[in-house]
Amino acid sequence: METAEVELNDSQSQIKNGEALSIFGKTNRHVTLKFEDVAYKINIEKSGVLSRCCGPCRSKANSEKMILKGVTGAVFPGEMLAMLGPSGSGKTTLLTALGGRLGGKLSGTITYNGKPFTNAMKRDTGFVTQDDILYPHLTVTETLVFTALLRLPNTISKEEKQGVARLVISQLGLTRCKDSIVGGKTVRGVSGGERKRVSIGQEILINPTLLFLDEPTSGLDSTTAQTIVSMLWELAENGKTVVMTIHQPSSRIFYMFHKVLLLSEGNLIYFGKGSEALDYFLSIGHAPSVTMNPADFLLDLANGISTGDTGEDRGSLKQTLVSAYKGNLTDKVEKEVKGINYQSIDSMNDKKIGPWTTNWWQQFTVLLKRGVKERRHEVFSIPKIIQVIVVALLAGLLWWQSSIAHLQDQTGLLFFYSGFWGFFPVFQAIFTFPQERAMLMKERSSGMYKLSSYFMATMAGDMPMELVLPTVFVTITYWMGGLRPTASNYFKTLFVLLFSVLSSQGLGLAIGAIVMKLKAATTLGSVIMLSFVLAGGYYVQHVPIFIAWIKYISLSHHTYKLLLCSQFSMDEMYPCGPNVTCAVADFPSIKHVGLDHKEISVMAMFAMLVGYRLIAYLALMRVGVTPSKK
Known part of the structure; x- marks a missing residue:
C-alpha cells in the first residue's frame, strides 16, 4: 500500500519552513471527544470440573462480567x-x-469531532501506556529519533524528523541524559521519571491533538x-x-x-x-x-x-x-x-489519509537499523560468547585429532554438531517474539509500520548475527577434532551447519510466535527437539515402522545426513581391522542414514527454513492488530 498524501498540519508547516516548533505551542487543530453509554463486557471462564468439560456444560460454566456500565x-x-x-x-x-x-x-458510541x-x-492521537515499553539498550536520542522516522510523514525530510526528536528532548528536559541508554528491569539506565518522559515524548513528537x-x-x-x-x-x-x-x-x-x-x-x-x-x-x-x-x-x-x-x-x-x-x-x-456544536471545531480530512505515514522500504530500513542496535547486545552477550567458546574447546579436546580410523568418534562429533546447533538456536529464537510482543502491540496500535516490514527487518537483522557464533564454533572444533583438513570439506561442513542453524532458528521463531508464553514455549521446544534428536539416526538404527516417519520431519536427521556427506563419500574405505578395510557407507552409524539422496535432505531443510518462518508470520498476525492493517 502506498503512503497517502497528507496535508501538512501547523506544526509540520513550521518544520518545513525552518521555524522553531514548540510542543507546548498553540494549535489550530482541535478534537472534542464524546462518549455515550459506553459498556464493555468480558467472558469469565469459571474454574473447576465444569470449565474443563465440553458441550452444553461448558457454556453454562462460562459467564459474562460487565466492566463498564453505560459511561457517558x-x-x-x-x-x-x-x-x-x-x-x-x-x-x-x-x-x-x-x-x-x-x-x-x-x-455505545465514541466519536471524535462527531466522527468515528x-x-x-x-x-x-498519542497513547502512553502505563508500563514504559522501551528498548533498554537504545539511548534516549536513538529511541525518539527512530520513533520520529517511523511516525512522522514523508512530507517532512529525514533531517527535519530528527530535528523534531531533538526539540522534544530539549523541551521535555531530557538533554542531560540524551546519550544515556534507556535501561529496563535488568539493564541500568535513566531514572523512572526520565523514562516516563521518554514514553510521553514518543507520543507528543507527532504533536497530537x-x-x-x-x-x-x-x-x-x-x-x-x-x-x-x-x-x-x-x-x-x-x-x-x-x-x-x-x-x-x-x-x-x-x-x-x-x-x-x-x-x-x-x-x-x-x-x-x-x-x-x-x-x-x-x-x-x-x-x-x-x-x-x-x-x-x-x-x-x-x-x-x-x-x-x-x-x-x-x-x-x-x-x-x-x-x-x-x-x-x-x-x-x-x-x-x-x-x-462541531461546526466551530476543525476536523482533519480523512479522505486522502491512509494507515501508514511511511512506505514499506522506509519502515524496513529504520526497523532493521533499530533492531540491529538493540539485538546485538543480546546476541553477542559475554555469557553467550563464553558458553559457545567453552563448549567448542571442550569438544575439541574430547575429539582431539580423531581420524577416519576412529570412524565412530567422527560420526559422534558430527551428530554432536547437529544436536548442539539444533537446540541452541531454537532456544535463542523462542524468546524473540514473546519479548517483543508488548512493543509490537504498542507500535502496531499506533500505526507505525506494517507487520511484514517488521518481520522482514527482524529476519534480516538476526540472520547475520546468529551465524557468527556457529562459525566460530566450527572453526575451533573442526581442526581440533581431526576432521578432513581440506578447505572444501571445511566449507561444506560449515555451510551445512549454518543451514541447520537458520532452519532451527525458524522453528524457534514459530514456536515463540504461536505460544507467546516463555515457559510453555520452552517446554514445547524441548519436546520437539528431543523428538528430532532421537529420530536423528544416531542413537537408534532399527526404528519400528509405525514411528519411523518422524525422521522425515526431523531437522537433526537431515542435518546429520548432510554433515556425513560433507566428510565422506559412497566409495570411501576405512580401516576396520588389522590389514582390513571396509566401506564407509556400510558403517552402522552411517548405513542407516545413508550417503545417497542428499538432495532430499537439502530440499527438506530449505522447506523448514521457509516454512517455519511463514508459520511464525501467520501466528504474529493475531497479536494485537486490526485485521485490515496486516
Whole structure:
C-alpha cells in the first residue's frame, strides 16, 4: 500500500519552513471527544470440573462480567480529564476504548469531532501506556529519533524528523541524559521519571491533538509526578485534549484537572469539574470528617467507604452513589454531550489519509537499523560468547585429532554438531517474539509500520548475527577434532551447519510466535527437539515402522545426513581391522542414514527454513492488530 498524501498540519508547516516548533505551542487543530453509554463486557471462564468439560456444560460454566456500565461524558479542547477509581473499576478499560484500541464486546458510541475513529484520528492521537515499553539498550536520542522516522510523514525530510526528536528532548528536559541508554528491569539506565518522559515524548513528537495516558505518575515520587502533570496541563492549556487515568494523585495534582471522572465497579459516580467534586458529594451528604486529599476522599467513596457515620455497608453505599449520580448529574452530562456544536471545531480530512505515514522500504530500513542496535547486545552477550567458546574447546579436546580410523568418534562429533546447533538456536529464537510482543502491540496500535516490514527487518537483522557464533564454533572444533583438513570439506561442513542453524532458528521463531508464553514455549521446544534428536539416526538404527516417519520431519536427521556427506563419500574405505578395510557407507552409524539422496535432505531443510518462518508470520498476525492493517 502506498503512503497517502497528507496535508501538512501547523506544526509540520513550521518544520518545513525552518521555524522553531514548540510542543507546548498553540494549535489550530482541535478534537472534542464524546462518549455515550459506553459498556464493555468480558467472558469469565469459571474454574473447576465444569470449565474443563465440553458441550452444553461448558457454556453454562462460562459467564459474562460487565466492566463498564453505560459511561457517558465529553472532553473538549483545552481540557485535561482525569479518570479515577480503585483497581478493577474499569478506568484503564475505558481509556483503551476511548483511544480506539479496545475490541470485543464494546457497545455505545465514541466519536471524535462527531466522527468515528479513523486513520486520520489515529495519526493525530498519542497513547502512553502505563508500563514504559522501551528498548533498554537504545539511548534516549536513538529511541525518539527512530520513533520520529517511523511516525512522522514523508512530507517532512529525514533531517527535519530528527530535528523534531531533538526539540522534544530539549523541551521535555531530557538533554542531560540524551546519550544515556534507556535501561529496563535488568539493564541500568535513566531514572523512572526520565523514562516516563521518554514514553510521553514518543507520543507528543507527532504533536497530537488528542493524548491518552494510562497512569503517567505510577511509581514516581511526588515531585516528579507534579512535573509530568504540569507538563500535561500546559499541553491542554494550549488547545490539546488530554485524557488520563490516575490512581492516587496528590492534592496539588488533583486541582490541576479540569474534569474528573470517578468510577466504581464500572459505574459512574461523578463526572464534572474537578473543583466542584467535593461540593457535589457534600450536597448528597458525604463530606470528609478531617482535612484530607480530595482524591483520597473520592477513592474512599468509590470503594464504598464513607467518613460519615451512615451505617451503610460498602455495597449499599456504592449503589447509593450510583443512584445519586443518575438522579443529580446524568441529565446535566447528557445535555452537555448532546449540545456539542462541531461546526466551530476543525476536523482533519480523512479522505486522502491512509494507515501508514511511511512506505514499506522506509519502515524496513529504520526497523532493521533499530533492531540491529538493540539485538546485538543480546546476541553477542559475554555469557553467550563464553558458553559457545567453552563448549567448542571442550569438544575439541574430547575429539582431539580423531581420524577416519576412529570412524565412530567422527560420526559422534558430527551428530554432536547437529544436536548442539539444533537446540541452541531454537532456544535463542523462542524468546524473540514473546519479548517483543508488548512493543509490537504498542507500535502496531499506533500505526507505525506494517507487520511484514517488521518481520522482514527482524529476519534480516538476526540472520547475520546468529551465524557468527556457529562459525566460530566450527572453526575451533573442526581442526581440533581431526576432521578432513581440506578447505572444501571445511566449507561444506560449515555451510551445512549454518543451514541447520537458520532452519532451527525458524522453528524457534514459530514456536515463540504461536505460544507467546516463555515457559510453555520452552517446554514445547524441548519436546520437539528431543523428538528430532532421537529420530536423528544416531542413537537408534532399527526404528519400528509405525514411528519411523518422524525422521522425515526431523531437522537433526537431515542435518546429520548432510554433515556425513560433507566428510565422506559412497566409495570411501576405512580401516576396520588389522590389514582390513571396509566401506564407509556400510558403517552402522552411517548405513542407516545413508550417503545417497542428499538432495532430499537439502530440499527438506530449505522447506523448514521457509516454512517455519511463514508459520511464525501467520501466528504474529493475531497479536494485537486490526485485521485490515496486516
